[in-house]
Amino acid sequence: GGGEIADASATAAHTPDAAHLQRELEQKLPGYMVPSSVTVLARLPWMPNGKLDRAALPAPRAEARERVAPANEVESALLSIWSAVLGRDDLGVTENFFEAGGDSIQSLQIIARAREAGWRLTPRQIFEHPTVAALAQRAQRLDAPGAHAPDDGAALGLTPIQRLFFERYPHGESHWNQAVLLKVKGRLVPEALERAVAALGARHDALRLRFVQEAGAWQQVADAAHTSPTPQTAVVRHETLGSLADLKAACERIQSSLDIxxxxxxxxxxxxxxxETRVLIAIHHLSVDGVSWRVLLEELQ
Incomplete structure (x- = not known):
C-alpha cells in the first residue's frame, strides 16, 4: 500500500509471462509475500486525474488447485485446526494459509489449538511454511525431548517490551493494565464463568505470571496451572450493584487490585x-496486548 504502480505496457514483441514472473518472485521473496496469482494487462486503466482506476482492474484469476488429503496423523490434526479457525471445509494440505484468508492473529489461534492437540508450533514456522504439508514436517510433539514448556516456577526471560516496562518502572507498577467491559445477553451462571476463566488461565501461561526481583533484575515465573487461588487472589469476583455509579466504582476496584x-x-x-449483566476483564499489560485480546475473548466466549 502507498506505492506507485508503473504502467509497463505489454507489446506484441514483449508480453510478460505470468508463470515466469511467478517463479522469479518465488526465488526472491519469502513464500508469504509471493502473490497467489498474476494477471497480465495490455495497459493499466487510468482515470482522467492520472490516478490508477482500481475499480476497473479485472478480478485476479486464481489457478484451480486439486485438494490434497492429509497423509498422516499430524497433517490430519493440523488440517482440522486450520479448517476450524478459517471457517472452511474445502482446504487441502497444500493450501497456503494466508491465501486461504488467514492472518497473523489467526496464526496464534492455530498455535494454541495445535498445542491443545499435542503439537508445538511457532509463529515463524507458520509464516515460513504456510501449508499443512510443510508445517507438519516441523511440528513437534509436546512430549518430545526439547518440546515441553518450562517447568512451572522456573525463571523465564523478559521480552523486549517487558524490559522496557521495567526500565520505565524499575520498582514495578501493578496498576498498568488493559481492560474490556462486556455486556452479557441474559443472565450468567457464576459457576460457568468461573470454570471458563479457570480453563483460560490453565491454557495460557501469561495469565499465571508473577514477577520477582533478584539482585536488582526482574524475572517472570508462571504459577502451576493446577494451583487453586486463595480467597485473596481469586480471579473472578461477583457483585450485585444498584446503579451505573456503583458499576464504575466496582470496575475501578478490579483494575487497581492487580499485583505483579x-x-x-x-x-x-x-x-x-x-x-443488565456486565463482565469486566482486566489484565496487566505485561501479560496482554492488542493482538492477544482477540484470541482470549474468542476462547472465553
Missing part, C-alpha cells in the same frame, strides 16, 4: 445490575 508480584495479573468482575 503476588498475583494475580488479571481479574474478572461479574456485575449484576437491575437492568
Amino acid at each position: 508480584v503476588q498475583g494475580p495479573v488479571w481479574r474478572v468482575g461479574h456485575f449484576e445490575t437491575p437492568d
Whole structure:
C-alpha cells in the first residue's frame, strides 16, 4: 500500500509471462509475500486525474488447485485446526494459509489449538511454511525431548517490551493494565464463568505470571496451572450493584487490585445490575496486548 504502480505496457514483441514472473518472485521473496496469482494487462486503466482506476482492474484469476488429503496423523490434526479457525471445509494440505484468508492473529489461534492437540508450533514456522504439508514436517510433539514448556516456577526471560516496562518502572507498577467491559445477553451462571476463566488461565501461561526481583533484575515465573487461588487472589469476583455509579466504582476496584508480584495479573468482575449483566476483564499489560485480546475473548466466549 502507498506505492506507485508503473504502467509497463505489454507489446506484441514483449508480453510478460505470468508463470515466469511467478517463479522469479518465488526465488526472491519469502513464500508469504509471493502473490497467489498474476494477471497480465495490455495497459493499466487510468482515470482522467492520472490516478490508477482500481475499480476497473479485472478480478485476479486464481489457478484451480486439486485438494490434497492429509497423509498422516499430524497433517490430519493440523488440517482440522486450520479448517476450524478459517471457517472452511474445502482446504487441502497444500493450501497456503494466508491465501486461504488467514492472518497473523489467526496464526496464534492455530498455535494454541495445535498445542491443545499435542503439537508445538511457532509463529515463524507458520509464516515460513504456510501449508499443512510443510508445517507438519516441523511440528513437534509436546512430549518430545526439547518440546515441553518450562517447568512451572522456573525463571523465564523478559521480552523486549517487558524490559522496557521495567526500565520505565524499575520498582514495578501493578496498576498498568488493559481492560474490556462486556455486556452479557441474559443472565450468567457464576459457576460457568468461573470454570471458563479457570480453563483460560490453565491454557495460557501469561495469565499465571508473577514477577520477582533478584539482585536488582526482574524475572517472570508462571504459577502451576493446577494451583487453586486463595480467597485473596481469586480471579473472578461477583457483585450485585444498584446503579451505573456503583458499576464504575466496582470496575475501578478490579483494575487497581492487580499485583505483579503476588498475583494475580488479571481479574474478572461479574456485575449484576437491575437492568443488565456486565463482565469486566482486566489484565496487566505485561501479560496482554492488542493482538492477544482477540484470541482470549474468542476462547472465553
